[in-house]
Amino acid sequence: GEDVEQSLFLSVREGDSSVINCTYTDSSSTYLYWYKQEPGAGLQLLTYIFSNMDMKQDQRLTVLLNKKDKHLSLRIADTQTGDSAIYFCAARGSQGNLIFGKGTKLSVKP
Amino acid sequence: SAVISQKPSRDICQRGTSLTIQCQVDSQVTMMFWYRQQPGQSLTLIATANQGSEATYESGFVIDKFPISRPNLTFSTLTVSNMSPEDSSIYLCSASSGGELFFGEGSRLTVL
Numbered sequence: 612g613e614d615v616e617q618s619l620f621l622s623v624r625e626g627d628s629s630v631i632n633c634t635y636t637d638s639s640s641t642y643l644y645w646y647k648q649e650p651g652a653g654l655q656l657l658t659y660i661f662s663n664m665d666m667k668q669d670q671r672l673t674v675l676l677n678k679k680d681k682h683l684s685l686r687i688a689d690t691q692t693g694d695s696a697i698y699f700c701a702a703r704g705s706q707g708n709l710i711f712g713k714g715t716k717l718s719v720k721p
Numbered sequence: 722s723a724v725i726s727q728k729p730s731r732d733i734c735q736r737g738t739s740l741t742i743q744c745q746v747d748s749q750v751t752m753m754f755w756y757r758q759q760p761g762q763s764l765t766l767i768a769t770a771n772q773g774s775e776a777t778y779e780s781g782f783v784i785d786k787f788p789i790s791r792p793n794l795t796f797s798t799l800t801v802s803n804m805s806p807e808d809s810s811i812y813l814c815s816a817s818s819g820g821e822l823f824f825g826e827g828s829r830l831t832v833l
Contacts, residue, residue: 642820652827653813654764661820699763701822706777707816707823709751711764 613637617700617712624720629687631715633700638681640702644709645685648697657685657698687693687717695719723748727825734804734832741800744814749794752817755787758808758827767806767812770797773784804832 614696617633625652635643644659660667660674667674687694697716701709734740742750753770762799768776768789776789791797801808811827 644822646824654824656821656823659820703822706769707817708754708766708769709764710766713763 613640613702613704613710615616615700615702615710615712617698617715619713620716620718622718622720625690625692627690629685629690629694629717629719631685631687631698631700633684633685633712635681635684635700635702635710637702637704637710638678642703643674643676643683644701644703645672646698646699646701648699648714650696654699660675687699690717690719692719692721722821723750723816723823725814725816725823725825727828729828730826731829732831734830736805736832738804739800739802740804740830741798742812742814744797744799744816744825746795746816748818750816750818751794753791753797754788754815754817755797755799755820756813756815756824757810758813764813765778767799770799801830805829806832808832 614636623629646654647657647658653684671688675684697714700712726745738797755767756764766779767782768778770776770791772790772791788800801807811829813827814825
């Protein structure tokens with residue numbers, strides 16, 4: 612079945628850009644998602660990209676999709692301490708459900 | 722976008738009891754899902770809640786343990802039956818609206 616992999620930790624300095632990477636295995640995934648989870652909170656949908664796109668930008672967030680390599684990335688420009696959270700990559704399967712990666716914990720140092 | 726409300730938001734339960742979690746969406750949605758997030762882990766799909774028919778369960782999850790109802794296009798319930806400490810988790814409801822999938826805030830269950 613579908614598998615989604617992402618690195619577990621990323622540490623950046625405030626003001627720098629953060630890039631969180633993700634790979635997935637199912638080339639038929641129609642949508643790919645990025646969610647943010649702060650401690651004790653639910654999942655906040657940050658952005659998503661349809662599989663026929665290769666880039667999507669939304670304010671400080673840029674999503675890049677390399678469908679050939681099944682590689683997805685999330686870039687956060689001008690990272691702030693409020694961006695510290697766990698970021699989950701997810702791929703949408705053929706049944707409509709999401710398969711999640713294990714999450715990348717982003718730590719932002721002042 | 723869809724706003725999803727779950728209740729209870731948290732509960733402490735005794736071993737052997739059952740608890741029903743409710744999920745209400747503020748608009749009609751085609752698909753609803755239930756996920757589990759064990760402490761420090763990612764999300765695992767329990768089942769797809771189908772309107773008007775039995776839920777579709779993922780491998781490792783069974784209807785007797787996690788009965789699900791979905792009586793209409795905006796509401797679903799998940800029951801965690803005969804709970805044990807291993808069931809201590811966050812249970813999240815998700816709903817699909819077009820390409821977007823939204824999540825409730827989750828129900829944090831602690832089983833003693």
